[in-house]
Amino acid sequence: MNNKKLKVAIVGASGAVGQEFLRVLDEQDFPISELLLFGSSRSAGTSYTFRGKEIVVKELCHNDDFKDVDIAFTSAGAGTSREFAETITKHGAIMIDNSSAFRMDEDVPLVVPEVNGDDAFDTPRNIIANPNCTTIQMVVALKPLNDISPIKRVHVATYQAASGAGAAAMAELVEQYAQLGRGEEPTIEKFAYQLAYNVIPQVDVFTENGYTKEEMKMYNETKKIMHAPKLDVSATCVRVPVMRAHSEAIWLETEEPISLDTARKALENAEGVVVFDDPAAKKYPMPLDIANENPVYVGRLRKDITSPNGLSFWVVGDQIKKGAALNAVQIAQYMLAHGKQFGKNGN
């Protein structure tokens, strides 16, 4: 690893993921010479503390503010990412983008370091895309099994936290319970329907084939990240009244059968995965316990009783950490650890 400290920018600093970037960069001891925070005109002027220093959020504008920036972590929605990509990257900064704007672009790598870290070095547009949260935590667990025998099909049902819809959505969920407790009508603004005491089988908008965009992200992004064009994923994505960790019930079918022991050992040895699986002791990952944790937790590992080539398990990951900010920072760490020279001439 080179020891140079980097000039880092966070775009969308006031959002749930932006705030997590501040925490994760510090926790991960990321080598920063200067941190710049950017946001909308609404959040401009707000200040946040990073490593003991107050940093004021600047308004994101089409100017030369990114001139000496080495890495920009962007999380301000796909529209903002599209509009400002040129401004952010034109002087040489690497933009690690949390939105869906560029994920499927052929000249933009889509990276989960444990799966395809090396793809991060092929950045003709100086952009690296951070995958969708549900996809990240799934592929981290699929990778070690796919290495044993190629995975052909995946069925996945998600139990997605409110955090995926942002900080205001998390607050709305808490407020709904308070309102219901007082006998009032709950406020419904951030989700299509009341989420308290409910589950909503829709995340993102619907596409023509009956799947939502969120479900098609799991289909398309998994193929790209895993370099597995024949690996098909059928997802049902469901919002549940949980604060910030996503859970997924997964079935996968491999070309050759994988024994339970082999699968367990592969997952135990996999980077970024913690196997937390002892049914007799009622040990399995749950979103309440996994919130704020870095790794992806796997439990309920068992053979798929419907297929000799099938396995089933349950995976839980913090949506804002590994599902967003942490994975983006890990991409930068992977690049540093593998010799990337950042800076104007470092690309």
Next chain:
Amino acid sequence: MNNKKLKVAIVGASGAVGQEFLRVLDEQDFPISELLLFGSSRSAGTSYTFRGKEIVVKELCHNDDFKDVDIAFTSAGAGTSREFAETITKHGAIMIDNSSAFRMDEDVPLVVPEVNGDDAFDTPRNIIANPNCTTIQMVVALKPLNDISPIKRVHVATYQAASGAGAAAMAELVEQYAQLGRGEEPTIEKFAYQLAYNVIPQVDVFTENGYTKEEMKMYNETKKIMHAPKLDVSATCVRVPVMRAHSEAIWLETEEPISLDTARKALENAEGVVVFDDPAAKKYPMPLDIANENPVYVGRLRKDITSPNGLSFWVVGDQIKKGAALNAVQIAQYMLAHGKQFGKNGN
């Protein structure tokens, strides 16, 4: 249908399902000459109103209280069902049992009227078993598709309401939110872990193959109800902080492909099923809306993008109604409608 009114007993009258029996029997205009209520020594003496009349709960004992009873709806746990089956049935009463005690016994039919109503006529022990709630709502939706082409495999992830653990569990969930709102530690007695803001990937105890008993009920009961020994079901059963309707994300694979149109029409025409499926208008069933509804609601119907022979959909049903009390009453209604003569000599 014969017009005779029946002497009916409810065993476990004070429980969540017992209370629902009182409502469902009335709603369904079930022909009752006399209603008897039975319970534990703890609930004996409590009285409930049925059709304007107060009925006092009697303690369930080994005596001749069931002498003239035509139908006994029992929902007091498997232990009680096993202990009292002989007492209840020995004079000729038909016991329609909501517990898991006899479901897999070869000489006890396991019945969902829309699927295998005729099985209810083969009762050598005077016992008919009511299936597990998650299985009932699934098979009602599988049946019309299985009639078009036999289903080979099912993957199902459940989102199960607190009601499945009884009335006290529902109260505990509400209390947990109140306690958390006051900044207190939540009470955890009815579930293994805090359910508020959480999901728990365990319903019932674990078996040796890594599946829970609840999941193996879906595997075994589906085969029996549908007369389909080769139809395999792999389930992941998850408790979610919802009050009383269960949701299920289902993938199924049939021997021959079924077109989306054909599947939709079959479900629309199926007894007991309501297709509520218009993604463009954000219409899909949700547990908050389906609580207290009689039918099973199907939405999110689409082709399984991983298999030409696959379909996927989302099904929601009230756990206490179609998942328990209503199905049991419908079994009795089916028998009446098809000429069953109840009473001592009617078997």
